Amino acid sequence: MIYQVYVRSFASSGTRAGGPGIGDLPGITSRLPYLRDLGVDAVWITPFYRSPQHDHGYDVADYLDVDPLFGTLADADELVATAHDLGLRVIVDLVPNHTSDEHAWFRAALAAAPGSPERARYLFREGRGADGAEPPNNWQSVFGGPAWTRVADGPDGRSQWYLHLFDTSQPDLDWRNPEIGDMFESVLRFWLDRGADGFRVDVAHGLLKEEGLRDQVLPEGTEGRDPNQVREEAMVARTDFDEPMWDQPEVHDVYRRWRRVLDEYDGDRMDVAEAWAKSLEAGALYVRPDEMNQSFNFLWLLADWSARQFADVVTGTFAALDPVGATPTWVLSNHDVVRHVTRYGGGARGLARARAATLTMLALPGSSYLYQGEELGLEQVDVAPEHRQDPSWFRTGEVGRDGCRVPMPWSGDAAPFGFSPGGTGQPWIPQPASWAALSVEAQSGDPDSTLELYRAALAARRNLPGDRRVDVRVEGEVLLVERGDVTIALNCGAGAATLPDGDLLLASGPLGGVLPADTAVWVRRRSSR
Known part of the structure; x- marks a missing residue:
């Protein structure tokens, strides 16, 4: 846990x-x-x-x-x-x-020329179009907008783009x-x-x-x-x-x-x-x-x-x-x-x-x-x-x-x-x-x-059966999971359902003799002897 x-x-x-x-x-x-x-x-x-x-x-x-x-x-x-x-x-x-764009490696990359070992730690690429003004590809950032940002002109006059799948301040490393x-x-x-x-x-x-x-x-x-x-x-x-x-x-x-x-x-x-x-x-x-x-x-x-x-x-x-x-x-x-x-x-x-x-x-x-x-x-x-x-x-x-x-x-x-x-x-x-x-x-x-x-x-969880395998079934809108001698029942329906037979271990809410909507229980089945 x-x-x-x-x-x-x-x-x-x-x-x-x-x-x-x-x-x-x-x-x-x-x-x-x-x-x-x-x-x-x-x-x-x-x-x-x-x-x-x-x-x-x-x-x-x-x-x-x-x-x-x-x-x-x-x-x-x-x-x-x-x-x-x-x-x-x-x-x-x-x-x-x-990394951050303030990491020493990225600062060194910005100060270095395209093709340098410093830039090779990140994903710098030339842009598309005649003047390289378009991003290298169509990838989008997880945080919205293009996943590429263009840097200032390098020492040789070329402007490259660097990849950031998240914020512009988070340049992606080149793991190759x-x-x-x-x-x-x-x-x-x-x-x-x-x-x-x-x-x-x-x-x-x-x-x-x-x-x-x-x-x-x-x-x-x-x-x-x-x-x-x-x-x-x-x-x-x-x-x-x-x-x-x-x-x-x-x-x-x-x-x-x-x-x-x-x-x-x-x-x-x-x-x-x-x-x-x-x-x-x-x-x-x-x-x-x-x-x-x-x-x-x-x-x-x-x-x-x-x-x-x-x-x-x-x-x-x-x-x-x-x-x-x-x-x-x-x-x-x-x-x-x-x-x-x-x-x-x-x-x-x-x-x-x-x-x-x-x-x-x-x-x-x-x-x-x-x-x-x-x-x-x-x-x-x-x-x-x-x-x-x-x-x-x-x-x-x-x-x-x-x-x-x-x-x-x-x-x-x-x-x-x-x-x-x-x-x-x-x-x-x-x-x-x-x-x-x-x-x-x-x-x-x-x-x-x-x-x-x-x-x-969390306390009761430590005493659940050690079975790794569970049996799962759905009855109407009720999820039933059998783990050893314990039944877990979750009612996802709009009305009450029947409680599983056995001794109640835990309930997520009040029961009143039934399994209400939006409620789950753990029940230990009684021995058939």
């Missing part, structure tokens, strides 16, 4: 450069006992490296140091040591697809250059030597691009649409689509090398891929025995509120992973998506569905990933435009990811809700006044609260 901490928004000590309004490493360290008591096994921390923070740390300027905004290397060491003392593992977020692989092996060893238990690998499917960097061929009828939305729809529908910028076969050589490095270290070190592969089968390739340990399964997150869709995700996941013997993963929220209470409709219905989906997910074999605040039932916040900081907002004018990144409410009846000891006023993204009723303090000890449901589920 892994808990994701978004470093800026989890907890602030108020003692580092960010002050009381921005989370930091000492703040995380102070709250580690809460995570132990919640019942998680590991904490994944988003990037805390030196960075200009254009994408809140996912634009790395120095992989071997801590940004003063969040603390020091000594703070990182203390966090790891404290976590280990509490029985928690620490997973560091690694960003290998791109051996120097890149050598540098990242040294980064892995640096953090492993400091006690990190593993890595969450950002954009793991994106490191290698198809040679030649040809145009992307979009499905017929999708011209003018956001290619990223088209891609997500194709993933859900499990249809093929062209993507020369993602998921190239050579990327697996990178992870075989990394696996050899991890295996040199004691303590069962691991890595998990953020690989938005276009199919479950393609995703399974990342977790073959000599590659990564885990890969995020985003289809559970993308599924509609439907017993059939959930069933298809579970059966499809095991069918894809069984041939490689890998462990499945499950996730409902993270720092890049709308919180699942809101995705499921918001308000009382959204919360009921979120609790039910979570209880179902936590009963499945494999590893589950939780995102900070979901255990409080937090919804997506409608952040006012003047407070938005997501680079996708500035590139597209569309509401970005800020709404799922609002700092945690810990205690008290007004902002910053205990986010920083002695802190007053709003943190870096304002917290809604309604969160007073959702704070850790307000929910602790209330048996009906979402926090106590999570605590109970």
Whole structure:
């Protein structure tokens, strides 16, 4: 069970450069006992490296140091040591697809001539058209707009373009250059030597691009649409689509090398891929025995509120992973998506569905990933435009990811809700006044609260049958999963359904003798003797 901490928004000590309004490493360290008591096994921390923070740390300027905004290397060491003392593992977020444009390598590339070794670390190309004024291909940034930016004239008078699949401040590295692989092996060893238990690998499917960097061929009828939305729809529908910028076969050589490095270290070190592969089968390739340990399964997150869709995700996941013997993963929220209470409709219905989906997910074999605040039932916040900081907002004018990144409410009846000891006023993204009723303090000890449901589920999860295989079926709008002698039932329908026979272990909401709509239960079947 892994808990994701978004470093800026989890907890602030108020003692580092960010002050009381921005989370930091000492703040995380102070709250580690809460995570132990919640019942998680590991904490994944988003990037805390030196960075200009254009994408809140996912634009790395120095992989071997801590940004003063969040603390020091000594703070990182203390966090790891404290976590280990509490029985928690620490997973560091690694960003290998791109660097910051303030990284020493990119600065050197801009100062060097086209064709130089400095530029060969990135994907610089000549533009199209008679004067090179058009981008080298038609690729679009994940954050909106073209994925290419033209640089100022070089020493020889030619202007090149550089690739950035995300923000302009995040130039993509050229992983066909051996120097890149050598540098990242040294980064892995640096953090492993400091006690990190593993890595969450950002954009793991994106490191290698198809040679030649040809145009992307979009499905017929999708011209003018956001290619990223088209891609997500194709993933859900499990249809093929062209993507020369993602998921190239050579990327697996990178992870075989990394696996050899991890295996040199004691303590069962691991890595998990953020690989938005276009199919479950393609995703399974990342977790073959000599590659990564885990890969995020985003289809559970993308599924509609439907017993059939959930069933298809579970059966499809095991069918894809069984041939490689890998462990499945499950996730409902993270720092890049709308919180699942809101995705499921918001308000009382959204919360009921979120609790039910979570209880179902936590009963499945494999590893589950939780995102900070979901255990409080937090919804997506409608952040006012003047407070938005997501680079996708500035590139597209569309509401970005800020709404799922609002700092945690810990205690008290007004902002910053205990986010920083002695802190007053709003943190870096304002917290809604309604969160007073959702704070850790307000929910602790209330048996009906979402926090106590999570605590109970995480404790009970450790006693579920060890069976890796599950039997899945759908009856009407009810998903039924059999795991050993435990039945998990999720009612996605509009009316009440019959409760499974047996002894009730957990329920996501009140029952009244039936399985109400938007409710899940765990039931242990009675012996037939």
